[in-house]
Amino acid sequence: MDSFINPYYIDIIVFLFIYIILGLGLNLITGYAGQVSLGHAAFYGIGAYTSAILTVKFGVNTWLAIFLAIVITFILSAILGLPSLRVSEDFLAITTLGLGLIIQSIFKNAEITGGAYGLDMIPAPSLFGLEIIDLSYLGLVLVMLLLAIFIMKRMTQSRIGRAWMTIHEDETVAQSMGINTTYYKVLAFAIGGAFAGAAGALFAHKVSYISADSFGFTLSATILSMVVLGGLGKIRGTILGVSLLYLLPELFRVFDIQLFDMKYLDLYKMMLYGMIMVLVMRYRPKGIFGNTSLKKRKKNRSSAKKKELRDGEIIA
Amino acid sequence: MRSLLKIEGITKIFGGLTAVNDVSLTANQGEIIGLIGPNGAGKTTFFNILTGIYKPNAGRILFEDQLISGMKPFQIANQGFSRTFQNIRLLKEKSVLENVQVGMFRKTKAGLWASILALSSVKKEEQETIRKSLEILSLVGLDGMDEEISGSLSYGNQRRVEIARALVSEPKLLLLDEPTAGMNAEEVEEMSALIRKINANGTTVILIEHNVAMVVDLCDRLAVLDHGVKIADANPDEVIANPAVIEAYIGKDQVEEVSSFVEN
Missing domain, CATH: 3.40.50.300 (P-loop containing nucleotide triphosphate hydrolases)
Incomplete structure (x- = not known):
């Protein structure tokens, strides 16, 4: 079955899905709760290293390792978020940037992370004795992605989502409404971190070799630009933003148009990112799915709510 | 007294x-x-x-x-305690209803897991929040304006939304x-x-x-x-x-x- 599909295409989709999960976590922190994070890649790295260390060095079951990676990134994000979130806006951006660099240099220098050499021989997960690779790994990542989208949707449409939305717009108002702003900011940071942790663990078991270079500032900045491009505070914005910026450069490779020299693909990618960013910021400053059609959105949503309410009353 | x-x-x-x-x-x-x-x-x-x-x-x-x-x-x-502000502080890009719903925060208690699983208690609480918000909106004289974007309302009506948001939590x-x-x-x-x-x-x-x-x-x-x-x-x-x-x-x-x- 696997032979029918070029494994290279499968890999592209797997990494795309992993990036979307990573982006969703950042969107929760930055788009919904309004806290800029320039160190998101660090939590991706923590997830990857946790799962890798547990499986390679301690022989923990892969599934359990992935689960523990998510839990540990959640806890570490909360611990690291607590002091960082005492500052806001530009200061928070600088603080998280620093945090990201510190964590990356720990990856590079600690003994347990394999230092600059990194960790290899990270096993793929297996189910009923079958190794999950290629197409089945795509299935695993797809399930995780759908779960992530589902959880995001439910959270952001709840009262907790409204608390984040209020904190994003005006912290004083949030406090006046009885919202414990510190708690909800740290909660967003921790959940966003856990999403990154899940993405990181999935990444580690896919590539089987990780090193500190994969979790640097460039990745944090790239993910942030993907999320902003699609539209902050929009789930489909993240899906589109990540897909667009991740897949477009791959198209060059797939169709191999002779126009470009493949050696410089990374450079072309950066040129393309820059161009897309400039165009989007010029014509849609709030992102592709930013609040442009407010009227339409509110009509649909409110009447749906009212209908739900009426139905509820009839049942009651 | x-x-x-x-x-x-x-x-x-x-x-x-x-x-x-x-x-x-x-x-x-x-x-x-x-x-x-x-x-x-x-x-x-x-x-x-x-x-x-x-x-x-x-x-x-x-x-x-x-x-x-x-x-x-x-x-x-x-x-x-509820308050309004001297310089109106609404979530200007959100609808009137959403603004008032925020005011219900301290009266509701759905936690993270309950919200993710959308337990029936959460659904009920959400319905109650909407019902209460609409009721307060009609008390302050904003009947039928719940779908408007709050930033687009007149000054006087924005004040009313703020008061509704403060009042909804009783x-x-x-x-x-x-x-x-x-x-x-x-x-x-x-x-x-x-x-x-x-x-x-x-x-x-x-x-x-x-x-x-x-x-x-x-x-x-x-x-x-x-x-x-x-x-x-x-x-x-x-x-x-x-x-x-x-x-x-x-x-x-x-x-x-x-x-x-x-x-x-």
Whole structure:
């Protein structure tokens, strides 16, 4: 079955899905709760290293390792978020940037992370004795992605989502409404971190070799630009933003148009990112799915709510 | 009458400026109290101390005989305080309904897991939030406007949304910071009627106002602040006849001029 599909295409989709999960976590922190994070890649790295260390060095079951990676990134994000979130806006951006660099240099220098050499021989997960690779790994990542989208949707449409939305717009108002702003900011940071942790663990078991270079500032900045491009505070914005910026450069490779020299693909990618960013910021400053059609959105949503309410009353 | 809020000698110093100086005030259950005074008298600072945004340098605040000074703003709000702001602070890009729903936060309790799993208790709570919000919107006279984007409403209606957001959690004490600022005579009249209606439902109201005619008509009691000091606290008719109050508003020289003019 696997032979029918070029494994290279499968890999592209797997990494795309992993990036979307990573982006969703950042969107929760930055788009919904309004806290800029320039160190998101660090939590991706923590997830990857946790799962890798547990499986390679301690022989923990892969599934359990992935689960523990998510839990540990959640806890570490909360611990690291607590002091960082005492500052806001530009200061928070600088603080998280620093945090990201510190964590990356720990990856590079600690003994347990394999230092600059990194960790290899990270096993793929297996189910009923079958190794999950290629197409089945795509299935695993797809399930995780759908779960992530589902959880995001439910959270952001709840009262907790409204608390984040209020904190994003005006912290004083949030406090006046009885919202414990510190708690909800740290909660967003921790959940966003856990999403990154899940993405990181999935990444580690896919590539089987990780090193500190994969979790640097460039990745944090790239993910942030993907999320902003699609539209902050929009789930489909993240899906589109990540897909667009991740897949477009791959198209060059797939169709191999002779126009470009493949050696410089990374450079072309950066040129393309820059161009897309400039165009989007010029014509849609709030992102592709930013609040442009407010009227339409509110009509649909409110009447749906009212209908739900009426139905509820009839049942009651 | 039962006292709801007891403020005892609060002082707030910003650098070298004493913005609020040893002010005491008691609000009884069911009263409407007007807080007036010239610009810069410390009225909004006083509100910010009450709601915990500023910590007072001295003094204490008791709410239902419980010490609340020193609590965080969200903890004070959870005691049953609601407020509006001098410069309207709505979520301007969100709908009117969404804004009012935010006000229900402290009355709801769905946790993270319950929300993700969308338990039936959560669904019920959400429905109740919407029902209550729509009900309050019709109380403040915004029937059928729940779908509007709050930033696109008229100034007067934005104030109403803010009041609805403050009221939806059924506060024991409602603090209104200049509810009629920038309104025309007709809108002021409507706002007075609305505050009376809110008060009739049992909510104690403290409002900061510049429109003296309105507060005299509306309030059970007036407190006057001048340069951070409380210079009068009595029923409205007594307060506006108080020479110290007139002096604070129009200056000493003018007082003499006016009184000599009146005498002649």
